[in-house]
Amino acid sequence: MTSRKGKRYLKNLNHDYFNPAFTHVYVEERVLKHWRTKEILKRLPHVRVIKIQHYKDIFNRKGQDCISQQKSQSLILAMKEENFFYEGSPLCQSFGNENFYYSSSVMNCIYDCSYCYLKGMYPSGHMVVFVNLEDYFHAVSQFLTEKSMYLCVSYDADLTAVEPLVGYTKAWTEFASENQKLKLEIRTKSARMEMWESLQRTENVIYAFTLSPQKLIEQCERGTPSEEARIQCAIRGVKKGFFVRLCFDPMLYLPGWREEYHALLRRLDKALKEADVCMNDFTDVSVGTFRIAKDYLKKIRRMEPEEAVVQFPFVTVGGTCQYPPELLEKMEDFFIGELEKRMDREKIYHE
Amino acid sequence: MVTVYCALYPEAQELICTYHLKKEADRQHFQVFSSEEAKVRLVVTGVGTAAAVAVSETSTLYPPGKTDFLVNFGSCGGCGFSLEEVYLCNKIVDAAGGRTFYPDVLYRHPFSEAEITSFPRPQAYGQMPASLCDMEAATVYQSGSYYYSTHQMVFLKVVVDDGVAGKVSFREFGKQMKTGTARVTGFLDRLREISDLTGGRKAEQLFPAWILEEFHGSKTMQTKLCQMLRYFELTGTDYETVLNGYRRSGRLPCDKQEGKKILEELKSRLF
Known part of the structure; x- marks a missing residue:
């Protein structure tokens, strides 16, 4: 049998070899004088600024290695010219909302989850921040003159995780508070307790916390806060009167998954009890097993050859890779069954 | 393996000594020196676009893996830059083609960083751009990008002409490159170390065919x-x-x- 020596790519490489994140900031010349560019650069006082013509000169270069780039992410400050929002993917849950869209004011994430679809979707591991957020607001406002909108703004990045740098969670929240026809979802794996102090409580903004068992976090969600920290942050939000969603999505298969997810729920129960909060105090809960576009998975498997979670022999249904139906049902039925013991069925979303 | 591309032998000389590189006798078009033990190969490319041929030929003969590095090391000019200072190039402008390239700078290094413009011919005094200038970086990047990822290519340049001091003598040039080489060896050692440590990254077949x-x-x-x-x-x-x-x-x-x-x-x- 072939030796598995050195199988964990880069994991034995001391982090001291890499520059810390955002030591290099590429700035489009046209946004050099933008007030938000200046604000962001002010928060990164010792960085090297490299002027570029267009963000794609960096982001779309051929031959990039996302995994290595993730170890020392650079920041790209750019201007978005069009397509300020897109129709929601059929792989994502709309929670019963009509006019489901998502928006990418930031592309790429500071976290490094081995199964993340961004690795399959983007050619680069560097992070792009579009500084002209007001143009997004303008485009959404125009849409809202005709219809209501359910907009997810934190799919292609974890906005809350980079809030100290870009401040977009706050900006989106304030925008939503002035536009009642807009319902916003801000999804995160972060656990920034202080966020609740600076955010405005608004009925049409849902803060969605993705929860995973600690064992999975350690195995596949590199750089993310612990299960406990995420739970505590979500509970704090509820206690402060914010609208908080829990996302058990994606549920990932690993040997012993049932025990791990069960343990996660038990720890959640304990934390809720200690905080005198119940599951029904959350706005809702979503459940979904891992699924991903076939082409993205193909790319991720090449990049993460040693990650069991993406090397699982999935089945392909209509261009989407997912767990075999019997496993998928087993996992979702188990988890929904457990949730039903704890909260009203109508608050559990599963599509 | 770290493969270093130098345009001229005097730019390479000190590295050849430092790593005890031996000349590869069977190479016809370019002078190649290497040491399996040091895991360093050095190619003398010649000046200008010939470097592209050297990169292609060497990379085809010795296809680089995901953990290997390409280093373009050599001399450059730069008005207002300090003589003998080593710069790591984070932006490479091809003056002839008008394109710009950006090697990733993921690894820590001790150098100042700068933009470099590659010209097809030497620049006369008074015509030097505000950036560093040389004749190979752009062509090495373009050729290297067929074989290496953007973070595997490193461009290190020693300023030998500040546009003020006048024509550089052969002896002075050698001295400046020697000083420059002494400054880069620590970093090259680090790249060799990284290359060694990450050697297991390849998606190896875990079971027999x-x-x-x-x-x-x-x-x-x-x-x-x-x-x-x-x-x-x-x-x-x-x-x-x-x-x-x-x-x-x-x-x-x-x-x-x-x-x-x-x-x-x-x-x-x-x-």
Whole structure:
């Protein structure tokens, strides 16, 4: 049998070899004088600024290695010219909302989850921040003159995780508070307790916390806060009167998954009890097993050859890779069954 | 392996001594020096676009892996830049083609960083741009990008002409490159270390290929089996005992139909 020596790519490489994140900031010349560019650069006082013509000169270069780039992410400050929002993917849950869209004011994430679809979707591991957020607001406002909108703004990045740098969670929240026809979802794996102090409580903004068992976090969600920290942050939000969603999505298969997810729920129960909060105090809960576009998975498997979670022999249904139906049902039925013991069925979303 | 490309022999001389590189006798077009022990190869490319040919030829003869590095080391000019200072180039402008390239700067290094413009011919005094200037960086990047990722290419330049001091003598040039080389060896050692430590990254086949042949399956079936065995291997599932059971009962090796049946049975062991 072939030796598995050195199988964990880069994991034995001391982090001291890499520059810390955002030591290099590429700035489009046209946004050099933008007030938000200046604000962001002010928060990164010792960085090297490299002027570029267009963000794609960096982001779309051929031959990039996302995994290595993730170890020392650079920041790209750019201007978005069009397509300020897109129709929601059929792989994502709309929670019963009509006019489901998502928006990418930031592309790429500071976290490094081995199964993340961004690795399959983007050619680069560097992070792009579009500084002209007001143009997004303008485009959404125009849409809202005709219809209501359910907009997810934190799919292609974890906005809350980079809030100290870009401040977009706050900006989106304030925008939503002035536009009642807009319902916003801000999804995160972060656990920034202080966020609740600076955010405005608004009925049409849902803060969605993705929860995973600690064992999975350690195995596949590199750089993310612990299960406990995420739970505590979500509970704090509820206690402060914010609208908080829990996302058990994606549920990932690993040997012993049932025990791990069960343990996660038990720890959640304990934390809720200690905080005198119940599951029904959350706005809702979503459940979904891992699924991903076939082409993205193909790319991720090449990049993460040693990650069991993406090397699982999935089945392909209509261009989407997912767990075999019997496993998928087993996992979702188990988890929904457990949730039903704890909260009203109508608050559990599963599509 | 770290492969260093220098335009001129005097730029390479000190590195050849430092790493005890030996000349590869069988190379016809370019002078190549290497040491398997030091894991360094050095190619003297000649000036200008010839460097592209040297990069292509060397990279074809010795295809680089995901953990190897290309280093373009040499002299450059730069008005207002300090003589003998070493710069790491984070932006490379091709003056002839008008394109700009950005090597990733992911690894820590002790150098100042700067933009460099590559010209097809030497620049007269008074015509130097505000950036550093040389004749190879752009062409090395363009050629190297067919073989290396953006973070595997490093461009280190020693300022030998500040546009003020006048023509540089051969002796002075050698002295400046010697000083510059002394400044880069620590960083090259670090790249060699990184290359060594990350050597296991390749998506190696974890099980012997003959296992696939035992099933006599189609290409699609082989791909499915391959994926399944890889998963078993990564999760520490003892599939060898299961396969040995099939062998003992005479079900393996098998024909395609039986192979399909066994594949389905293996699937049921997934969860």
